[in-house]
Amino acid sequence: MKTLLRIDASARINGSNTRVLADYFQTKWLSHNPEDKVIHRCLASNPIPHITNETIKAFQHADELSSNRTLSDTLIDELKRADHLLIGSPLYNLTLPSTLKAYFDHVVRAGLTFEVRQGNYRGLLTGKTATLITARGSKSSPTDDFQTTYLRKILAFIGIDAVDVVALDGLTLDQQTKEKAISCAQQQIDDLLNRTVSPVWQGEFSEYDKQQINFLRAGQADAIVKGDAQAYAELCADNIQLLIPSQDVITGRNALLEAEQKLFSRTKFASFQKIPLHIERSGNLAVEVGRQEVTMHKHHDTDGIFSTCQKYTHVFRLTPQGWRFAMLMSNPNE
Numbered sequence: 572m573k574t575l576l577r578i579d580a581s582a583r584i585n586g587s588n589t590r591v592l593a594d595y596f597q598t599k600w601l602s603h604n605p606e607d608k609v610i611h612r613c614l615a616s617n618p619i620p621h622i623t624n625e626t627i628k629a630f631q632h633a634d635e636l637s638s639n640r641t642l643s644d645t646l647i648d649e650l651k652r653a654d655h656l657l658i659g660s661p662l663y664n665l666t667l668p669s670t671l672k673a674y675f676d677h678v679v680r681a682g683l684t685f686e687v688r689q690g691n692y693r694g695l696l697t698g699k700t701a702t703l704i705t706a707r708g709s710k711s712s713p714t715d716d717f718q719t720t721y722l723r724k725i726l727a728f729i730g731i732d733a734v735d736v737v738a739l740d741g742l743t744l745d746q747q748t749k750e751k752a753i754s755c756a757q758q759q760i761d762d763l764l765n766r767t768v769s770p771v772w773q774g775e776f777s778e779y780d781k782q783q784i785n786f787l788r789a790g791q792a793d794a795i796v797k798g799d800a801q802a803y804a805e806l807c808a809d810n811i812q813l814l815i816p817s818q819d820v821i822t823g824r825n826a827l828l829e830a831e832q833k834l835f836s837r838t839k840f841a842s843f844q845k846i847p848l849h850i851e852r853s854g855n856l857a858v859e860v861g862r863q864e865v866t867m868h869k870h871h872d873t874d875g876i877f878s879t880c881q882k883y884t885h886v887f888r889l890t891p892q893g894w895r896f897a898m899l900m901s902n903p904n905e
């Protein structure tokens with residue numbers, strides 16, 4: 572079980588683009604990892620005060636009582652517990668919101684989140700990852716973006732250097748630009764999360780076994796998007812079984828080939844993505860459960876696309892030719 576620490580810096584509670592995208596990220600994150608915990612810090616509804624003379628004195632003298640130090644300790648504790656940090660931050664007057672700067676002034680503390688050794692600074696919050704969702708009204712301009720540069724630097728300073736940035740640009744230009752920015756950002760988040768998910772392998776799998784099974788999954792996606800039934804059939808064992816909800820079971824490679832040829836003649840797939848969650852080996856078999864997200868063109872000659880999301884169970888068999896699909900079963904659409 573992991574912990575996601577989400578920090579929203581937009582002063583807007585409603586109508587905030589960074590919040591909408593952070594919601595999207597959080598929902599997707601939890602759908603990948605339903606057991607995970609989320610700590611939410613909203614800097615608009617629960618602002619962090621600026622540091623004061625007393626705060627600095629308290630940071631320097633551990634015996635000094637200060638409510639600001641208590642707040643700082645709480646914020647640092649949240650950061651330490653987090654495996655992944657999600658920050659939603661709009662560009663305000665060429666830089667980050669002052670509320671977020673105040674947050675960092677409380678968590679960047681010598682001996683707790685960084686240390687100085689022989690004159691060198693070293694971040695102490697290592698092993699964590701972060702995603703920044705930034706937003707701006709205008710088109711991006713590397714010369715006047717003091718926000719992303721700063722956020723990357725300060726996170727690296729405390730030891731978090733694996734940082735992905737999802738940037739929403741041009742949000743106040745026109746509706747079309749805004750919609751495009753949001754859908755690109757959603758796609759980027761999907762890609763990021765799919766990249767970070769790796770299945771739990773249970774039982775004895777060599778690196779070669781893992782490589783072959785991953786290859787089968789990738790090969791299946793490729794064959795489906797290309798509409799290549801032959802390439803798909805070659806990934807399957809002779810006695811493959813295909814179980815599709817409310818359809819007859821299809822048994823054998825030739826029957827699968829025929830069924831896929833029929834399917835590809837009337838359906839064109841825009842994308843096919845599997846997110847394997849758990850794979851367990853038992854002798855020459857391996858059972859995998861996961862989720863698949865599929866987008867299809869409504870008709871061959873139109874651009875309309877619809878998507879489905881399903882759970883699946885697959886069985887792989889180790890044959891003399893290597894690992895092959897032995898059983899493909901998808902649950903009804905979610």
Ligand SMILES: Cc1cc2nc3c(=O)[nH]c(=O)nc-3n(C[C@H](O)[C@H](O)[C@H](O)COP(=O)(O)O)c2cc1C
Nearest residue numbers: 581583587588589661662663664665706707708709
């Ligand atoms: C106080 C303030 C300052 C802003 N400064 C900039 C700026 O310097 N450059 C820019 O491109 N957009 C600027 N914007 C636009 C915001 O970055 C943009 O509206 C963004 O979507 C706000 O994030 P939110 O939708 O999550 O609230 C500013 C907005 C506000 C409210």
